[in-house]
Amino acid sequence: MNKFVLILAGAALASCTSRPQQTAVYDVIPLPQSVSVDLGGEGFVLKPSAKIAYFGADTSMRRNAELLASYLEPLTGMRLEVVEAPAKGAITITDTLRSESPEAYRLVASADGIVIDGASAAGAFYGMQTLRKSIPAAMEADVLFPAVSIADAPRFPYRGVHFDCSRHFFPVDSVKEYIDILALHNVNHFHWHLTDDQGWRIEIKKYPLLTEKGSWRKGTVIGTDFSSNDSIPYGGYYTQDDAREIVRYAAERHITVVPEVDMPGHMQGALNAYPSMGCEGGPYEVWMRWGVSDQVLCAGNDSVYAFVDDVIDELCEIFPSEYFHIGGDECPKKKWKECEACQAKIRSLGLKSDSHSTAEQKLQTHFMTHAAEHLASKGRRAIGWDEIMEGGMTPGTVIMSWRGPKHAVTAARAGHDAILTPTAYCYFDYLQAPDSITDEQLLSYRTYLPVEKVYSLEPVDSTLTAEEARHILGAQCNLWCEYIPTLSYAEYKLLPRLAAMSEVQWTRPEKKDIDDFMRRLRQIVKTYDAEGYNYARFALDPAATADGK
Numbered sequence: 345m346n347k348f349v350l351i352l353a354g355a356a357l358a359s360c361t362s363r364p365q366q367t368a369v370y371d372v373i374p375l376p377q378s379v380s381v382d383l384g385g386e387g388f389v390l391k392p393s394a395k396i397a398y399f400g401a402d403t404s405m406r407r408n409a410e411l412l413a414s415y416l417e418p419l420t421g422m423r424l425e426v427v428e429a430p431a432k433g434a435i436t437i438t439d440t441l442r443s444e445s446p447e448a449y450r451l452v453a454s455a456d457g458i459v460i461d462g463a464s465a466a467g468a469f470y471g472m473q474t475l476r477k478s479i480p481a482a483m484e485a486d487v488l489f490p491a492v493s494i495a496d497a498p499r500f501p502y503r504g505v506h507f508d509c510s511r512h513f514f515p516v517d518s519v520k521e522y523i524d525i526l527a528l529h530n531v532n533h534f535h536w537h538l539t540d541d542q543g544w545r546i547e548i549k550k551y552p553l554l555t556e557k558g559s560w561r562k563g564t565v566i567g568t569d570f571s572s573n574d575s576i577p578y579g580g581y582y583t584q585d586d587a588r589e590i591v592r593y594a595a596e597r598h599i600t601v602v603p604e605v606d607m608p609g610h611m612q613g614a615l616n617a618y619p620s621m622g623c624e625g626g627p628y629e630v631w632m633r634w635g636v637s638d639q640v641l642c643a644g645n646d647s648v649y650a651f652v653d654d655v656i657d658e659l660c661e662i663f664p665s666e667y668f669h670i671g672g673d674e675c676p677k678k679k680w681k682e683c684e685a686c687q688a689k690i691r692s693l694g695l696k697s698d699s700h701s702t703a704e705q706k707l708q709t710h711f712m713t714h715a716a717e718h719l720a721s722k723g724r725r726a727i728g729w730d731e732i733m734e735g736g737m738t739p740g741t742v743i744m745s746w747r748g749p750k751h752a753v754t755a756a757r758a759g760h761d762a763i764l765t766p767t768a769y770c771y772f773d774y775l776q777a778p779d780s781i782t783d784e785q786l787l788s789y790r791t792y793l794p795v796e797k798v799y800s801l802e803p804v805d806s807t808l809t810a811e812e813a814r815h816i817l818g819a820q821c822n823l824w825c826e827y828i829p830t831l832s833y834a835e836y837k838l839l840p841r842l843a844a845m846s847e848v849q850w851t852r853p854e855k856k857d858i859d860d861f862m863r864r865l866r867q868i869v870k871t872y873d874a875e876g877y878n879y880a881r882f883a884l885d886p887a888a889t890a891d892g893k
């Protein structure tokens with residue numbers, strides 16, 4: 345063999361063993377405030393030998409680093425070593441950035457490495473998410489990060505996603521995966537809907553029957569035929585330790601869990617366990633169908649107020665969140681009108697109907713105010729669905745505007761904080777496809793809510809003054825689970841609409857562009873694929889059909 349042949353053979357061998365390279369693209373969702381690619385600069389090539397180095401004495405930065413290692417693995421096949429900074433040729437994460445926004449970060453990539461500097465551990469975490477989402481394909485390859493400087497901070501302080509774990513119960517591991525999906529989209533509040541007519545799902549030690557009895561229903565309607573029933577017992581609940589585990593898991597991902605105990609309506613689960621809390625004394629069943637029940641807590645019974653305080657007391661020990669959701673939606677007043685105790689309460693409080701509100705609506709305000717004041721005495725703030733304004737507003741309570749954006753406008757004008765979650769843009773239980781593409785889609789509320797519509801939400805109404813606009817804390821999408829029995833289907837309902845919502849929550853309105861968003865959507869689904877998330881493929885390609893099973 346001559347020398348020339350040997351050189352050729354050597355080159356062939358080298359090309360077989362050298363790893364392929366892919367190039368990162370900073371086409372991420374949500375779109376950062378500024379991305380300056382340095383076209384003349386040399387980028388950083390990430391290889392398996394690179395380290396993830398963290399600065400910061402507290403455990404949250406080390407945890408960030410470990411999470412980053414776990415995020416990069418399914419995308420690149422590399423499991424990078426986590427070390428304390430400084431380290432050469434590393435991805436370095438630190439939390440020393442000075443910024444007005446505590447969630448801001450800067451990401452700089454150069455030949456020397458990548459530095460993510462957050463204004464806090466949370467800020468650094470969002471920089472990590474941007475890095476992760478810039479890796480376009482899941483494959484075993486080195487990654488070239490072109491030289492870049494990204495400066496970013498969120499538009500709104502409250503970026504929420506809700507999950508109804510009452511109508512269907514999702515085990516702890518499923519809730520964790522749900523939280524992982526929120527983290528990928530820079531969401532910072534997880535609104536956990538824990539109680540409803542169809543099941544009470546959180547252990548309360550002082551009231552053991554809530555979960556012993558109130559978490560089980562005897563059957564579930566089949567489809568949308570409310571006269572039908574599958575007669576299969578259905579239930580489940582979270583122990584307090586489970587809930588603590590969820591709080592911890594979310595906190596590691598810089599997400600605050602906001603628990604919801606829906607009151608005084610949507611309470612048949614609790615009424616089944618403790619029938620004396622209803623106006624008629626029961627018996628009450630854990631509801632087997634969907635909709636709005638007339639059976640609500642009695643607002644004339646003092647032991648009901650004590651029950652509310654006790655539940656809040658136990659849950660405040662588990663959930664450190666400043667916000668606590670006390671529901672307040674869809675509370676029919678039929679039973680209160682007929683109930684002696686409720687009417688006596690109305691008289692003793694001197695509540696009178698007027699042109700704005702009925703006496704019963706004012707009684708609800710009295711009820712919600714009781715809960716809100718009890719929370720305030722513990723340093724917490726109540727959030728309520730927008731119906732709580734009907735009988736007059738409880739000072740300090742945050743309004744969740746779901747029956748259209750107008751309630752947020754009313755709240756902000758009156759000096760109250762508000763969060764936008766109007767059904768037409770934010771109800772992810774609604775259809776993603778224009779008509780029924782799959783059988784499962786038939787089992788859904790029929791309103792059509794495509795990704796483009798979600799994207800078009802502007803949370804700050806143009807008629808608000810700058811002062812009023814400051815009361816708009818942010819936006820949230822809701823996943824009501826009457827027709828969502830599995831995590832896989834929940835993912836499908838969430839994705840990719842959550843990508844659109846994350847841009848509503850994070851990105852400045854002047855930077856939003858639906859065409860550019862739809863283009864970048866093709867990139868984020870690569871991360872969905874790498875993580876194995878189920879998503880509605882036809883949202884990207886309307887020609888695609890049956891999916892989501």
Ligand code: TNX
Pocket residue numbers: 673674729746771773789824825826
């Ligand atoms: C209204 S939104 C509800 C929920 C249902 C949902 C279905 C709200 C505060 N109440 O109880 O699950 O519609 O879309």
